[in-house]
Amino acid sequence: MASNDPPPPPPLTPPPPPPILVPALKVGVATGGAGFLLGGLIATLRSNPTVGLFAAGTGLNCFALGSSYWAIRATMMRVYQDPQQGVTEFTPEDMLRISGASGALTGFTLGLALRGKSNAIPGAIVWGLVGLGGQYAYDRADSQRAKRLAAGPSQEGQNKGSLSDRIFNSKWSPVKKLSNEDYKKRLEARLLSIEAEIALTDEEIGHVKSQSVDSTFPKK
Numbered sequence: 001m002a003s004n005d006p007p008p009p010p011p012l013t014p015p016p017p018p019p020i021l022v023p024a025l026k027v028g029v030a031t032g033g034a035g036f037l038l039g040g041l042i043a044t045l046r047s048n049p050t051v052g053l054f055a056a057g058t059g060l061n062c063f064a065l066g067s068s069y070w071a072i073r074a075t076m077m078r079v080y081q082d083p084q085q086g087v088t089e090f091t092p093e094d095m096l097r098i099s100g101a102s103g104a105l106t107g108f109t110l111g112l113a114l115r116g117k118s119n120a121i122p123g124a125i126v127w128g129l130v131g132l133g134g135q136y137a138y139d140r141a142d143s144q145r146a147k148r149l150a151a152g153p154s155q156e157g158q159n160k161g162s163l164s165d166r167i168f169n170s171k172w173s174p175v176k177k178l179s180n181e182d183y184k185k186r187l188e189a190r191l192l193s194i195e196a197e198i199a200l201t202d203e204e205i206g207h208v209k210s211q212s213v214d215s216t217f218p219k220k
Contacts, residue, residue, distance in 0.1 A: 020074040028067025035062025064110055069131065073102035092139045096132060103131025 039058025043051040076098045104124040111123025
């Protein structure tokens, strides 16, 4: 006799591990391009006769830093990701540790390979702090965005706008962009001020006329 029990659910397949090579190359190309432009600008400001060579060297160094950092970071994330133990996502503290360790390992490796033993430890310290700082800034921005989304669509809609609106409405901007309502209020205030000045001017004109009449026809 056939059983009427439902078949057991299929086993959960763990999510695929994050890719390493292609994202690392993309990050390396982005950082290398930025380094090339920055190196060219610095060489031009310093009147370096070999602007192209200096820019190319800076771009290659930035490419090595960016791609190595991203590859090491992705590798560490793959190592620590264990679906069998329920570790499929990382907390902000985990990402801080991974990013800081990735930056330190990148700085140590490239400092040792490109600049010698004396630059290995300083490179590890500097790039470890860069990794920590970058991850912390990203987590703060992501947390603020989550708070805006949790506040409701109205609040999120208020925070949206064009780039110029966000720049003018920033607390760091010395110039503020007025809305139609603010502009109308300012015009009304200016109109009231002009009407008050006109009233004072009419009063002064009347006073001058009365004085001129008194001087023309003095009282006996």
